[in-house]
Amino acid sequence: MTGRSRAYVAPEPDARTVEACRRGDRQALETVFRVQAPALERLIVRLVGPKADVEDLLQTTLMEALGAFPRFRGKASVRTWLGRIAVHVVHQHLRHPERRRRPVALDLVRGHLEPADPAPAPDRQAHVRRQLERLYEHLDAIGIKKRLSFVLFVLDGRSIEEVAALLGASRVATKSRVFWARRELLARVGADPVLRDLLANREDER
Amino acid sequence: MRASCIRVALLIKRREEGLSDADRLVLEDHLASCEKCRQDAFAIDVLGELVDSAASSPLSSGARERAITRAIRDAAGKPLPPVRASRPAATLLVAVAVAGLGVALLLANRRPSDSPSRQATAATPRPEVAAGPLSLAKHATVSLAQARVSADEPTELSWDPARQAVVLREGAVSVSVDSAPGRQFRVLTPRFVVEVVGTEFRVDLAGVNVTRGIVRVLSPESEDLITQLGAGQSWSVPPAATPELLPAPARGRSASEWLARARRHLAAGATATAQRDVAAALAARPNRSETAEARTLLAECALVGGDPERAAELYVAVSQRYADLPAGETALFAAARIQVNAGHRREAEQLLRSYLDRYPSGRFQQEARARLRALERRE
Numbered sequence: 001m002t003g004r005s006r007a008y009v010a011p012e013p014d015a016r017t018v019e020a021c022r023r024g025d026r027q028a029l030e031t032v033f034r035v036q037a038p039a040l041e042r043l044i045v046r047l048v049g050p051k052a053d054v055e056d057l058l059q060t061t062l063m064e065a066l067g068a069f070p071r072f073r074g075k076a077s078v079r080t081w082l083g084r085i086a087v088h089v090v091h092q093h094l095r096h097p098e099r100r101r102r103p104v105a106l107d108l109v110r111g112h113l114e115p116a117d118p119a120p121a122p123d124r125q126a127h128v129r130r131q132l133e134r135l136y137e138h139l140d141a142i143g144i145k146k147r148l149s150f151v152l153f154v155l156d157g158r159s160i161e162e163v164a165a166l167l168g169a170s171r172v173a174t175k176s177r178v179f180w181a182r183r184e185l186l187a188r189v190g191a192d193p194v195l196r197d198l199l200a201n202r203e204d205e206r
Numbered sequence: 207m208r209a210s211c212i213r214v215a216l217l218i219k220r221r222e223e224g225l226s227d228a229d230r231l232v233l234e235d236h237l238a239s240c241e242k243c244r245q246d247a248f249a250i251d252v253l254g255e256l257v258d259s260a261a262s263s264p265l266s267s268g269a270r271e272r273a274i275t276r277a278i279r280d281a282a283g284k285p286l287p288p289v290r291a292s293r294p295a296a297t298l299l300v301a302v303a304v305a306g307l308g309v310a311l312l313l314a315n316r317r318p319s320d321s322p323s324r325q326a327t328a329a330t331p332r333p334e335v336a337a338g339p340l341s342l343a344k345h346a347t348v349s350l351a352q353a354r355v356s357a358d359e360p361t362e363l364s365w366d367p368a369r370q371a372v373v374l375r376e377g378a379v380s381v382s383v384d385s386a387p388g389r390q391f392r393v394l395t396p397r398f399v400v401e402v403v404g405t406e407f408r409v410d411l412a413g414v415n416v417t418r419g420i421v422r423v424l425s426p427e428s429e430d431l432i433t434q435l436g437a438g439q440s441w442s443v444p445p446a447a448t449p450e451l452l453p454a455p456a457r458g459r460s461a462s463e464w465l466a467r468a469r470r471h472l473a474a475g476a477t478a479t480a481q482r483d484v485a486a487a488l489a490a491r492p493n494r495s496e497t498a499e500a501r502t503l504l505a506e507c508a509l510v511g512g513d514p515e516r517a518a519e520l521y522v523a524v525s526q527r528y529a530d531l532p533a534g535e536t537a538l539f540a541a542a543r544i545q546v547n548a549g550h551r552r553e554a555e556q557l558l559r560s561y562l563d564r565y566p567s568g569r570f571q572q573e574a575r576a577r578l579r580a581l582e583r584r585e
Contacts, residue, residue: 026278033274041265050260055269062277092384132260135253141583154219155254179215186249195253202252 011035012077021069029069033062036079040086046151047090049136057093061086087148087166094144134195138188142181149174150181211236211243218247339364342377353383353391358408378410383419397443398432399424406569407435413442413473417569437573438539442473461492461500468503477511498524498533505537509544518544522557529564539570546577555581 013021013032020028037058044057064085072081139147145167152163153174164174189195217233237244265273342348342357349355350365350372361377371392372379383391383402393400393409400409405419414421416435423432423441433441459467468483480503487500505520518541525538542557558578562571 029278030274033277037270037274041270045260046257055265055273058265058270059273059277062274066277128256131256135256141579151257154250155257157219160216175216179212182215182218182246182250185253186246189249189253198256199249199252203248 012079015074018072018074018078022072024066024069029066032078033065036082037062039079040082043083043086043156044090046155047087047148048093049132049139053093057086057089061089064089084166087152091144091148091167094147130194131198134192135189138185138192138195141188142184145169146177146181146184149177150185153178154182211240214240214243215246218243218250337365337367342379351391353381356380356382358410374409374411376411378408380406380408382406394426397426399426411443413440413469415440418572436543437570438536438543442469444470444474459486459490461487461490461496464490465492465496465499465503468500472503472506472510475510477507481507494528495531495533498528498531501527502533502537505540514544514548517541518553532569535561535565535568535570538564539568539574542574542577546581551581551584 013028013035017028017032021032040061041054041058044054044061048054048057061082065082068085072078076084139151142150148167149163149169152158152166153160158166160171160174160178163169163178164171167174169177189199214233214236217229237247340348340363342355342361342363344357344359347354347356348365351367351370353372355363355372356379358378358380361379362375363377363379364373364375365371366373369392370390371394372381373394379393381391381393381402383405391402395409395411397411398414400407400414401422401424402419405421406417407419407421408415408417414423414435416437416439418437421435423435425432435441464483464487468480468487471477471480471483484500484503484507487496492500501520501524505517505524508514508520509517521537521541521544525534525541528534528537538557538561542554542561545554545557555578558574558581561568561574562578565571568574
């Protein structure tokens with residue numbers, strides 16, 4: 001398997017900064033949020049897709065965190081705690097179907113192409129956007145809890161226990177959701193000409 | 207012995223965090239000899255790469271900075287009431303209220319705890335309420351944990367945050383509960399308990415009506431399940447169990463009294479008596495809204511009596527005749543629900559689409575969309 005690199009982990013704030021955040025110190029909050037925001041964005045995008053409302057979801061996550069900081073006891077790391085809030089915000093967001101069917105934002109697609117291809121052709125951008133749209137349409141179709149369990153466990157690399165805690169489910173239910181989500185998603189991908197082509201092309205490149 | 211594909215399915219991940227060395231060995235051993243799982247693992251990798259690359263730099267630094275600045279600025283501003291709006295910014299507004307409240311409380315060094323008897327008046331939604339009794343004026347709204355509770359009439363209740371429970375003593379409330387993982391919300395009455403996770407419903411001392419999601423009705427003593435209700439369904443306390451709450455109506459009843467009697471008989475399963483009550487209600491010069499309710503009750507009688515086809519016909523008739531009333535909306539969704547449950551896909555789709563066309567932001571629109579999607583998936 002390819003691409004098994006560990007994601008960059010944002011450094012944890014020291015105890016004094018955390019205490020200042022609990023007191024509502026604006027400067028401390030800004031410092032922590034600036035360090036943690038990129039990881040939160042990545043998590044949100046994995047969960048919802050590169051949509052136009054990623055910025056809104058990030059902002060909502062930060063506001064929820066700001067309101068909850070006085071109750072943060074430091075049992076988990078700030079990164080884990082903020083991740084939990086982001087998952088909760090995304091969960092709420094996905095529960096409203098009218099918010100789920102938004103097209104993939106073109107600038108976000110362009111953004112993800114830039115590191116590998118500084119001048120992507122318009123048709124290439126459109127093609128990748130189509131692939132992402134198709135993938136997230138299939139994820140939409142498999143149900144919210146299965147989708148979140150799958151993305152957090154399989155794509156984001158979290159443990160079953162962590163995913164279960166994040167979604168308020170038992171370990172057994174989480175395993176079951178991951179199993180069925182994976183099966184349903186792969187069946188859908190196999191029947192989707194756009195994604196089937198992607199897999200075939202990558203197979204040829206191997 | 208080679209591990210099964212089912213076991214290995216849970217070991218195939220885009221990232222290897224959380225896999226022990228033993229699990230890695232099992233996985234590699236299995237993949238070496240199982241073409242199907244190897245293909246699946248490859249597909250997961252390719253899809254993961256697609257997602258990862260999109261997630262590598264999702265927001266410009268300007269957009270990120272904007273989100274951080276707005277979050278801190280808005281939270282430091284005046285707290286907003288937690289109003290549920292239908293547009294996508296609803297979550298934002300609620301979050302602003304919660305965050306703003308947090309900062310306001312911090313700045314004010316926290317007020318002393320509320321007095322035992324408190325009053326909430328109409329149009330003054332309270333962001334948070336401490337434990338204890340509370341009197342709500344009609345239309346007053348309070349936020350209790352993950353729920354928004356609105357009084358439909360003057361209401362006496364108390365809030366028990368440890369049990370995440372509202373104890374309803376008098377009146378009627380409409381409750382909207384946001385789903386919170388692992389957290390249940392309850393409304394306790396002397397005769398029954400309503401238990402929910404994320405849903406909308408109305409409850410008074412005589413019963414419960416569900417607008418969205420699923421509600422469980424439990425016995426207050428043993429907490430045995432009495433019934434489970436979905437959107438558009440309602441339940442009333444059987445008359446035998448509540449003589450003091452539901453006194454027998456006097457002679458010369460009005461249409462509304464006959465209808466109340468019909469509901470009680472229907473809840474007890476006495477459909478024939480309920481139908482007679484409805485006939486009496488229709489003969490007692492009901493207004494239009496009462497007529498709609500009477501005809502809806504006839505449909506419910508048919509449903510409880512085991513004739514869903516007749517019930518669906520009657521619901522459709524109500525929905526056509528009283529489309530402008532809440533009863534018409536409920537009837538259309540109820541008819542669709544019957545067709546879904548009966549496996550009549552075409553009829554169900556037609557009714558659900560009619561519902562969404564007619565009531566695009568109706569009380570059951572989320573349920574209708576979800577059911578429609580489920581039907582389309584089965585296609």
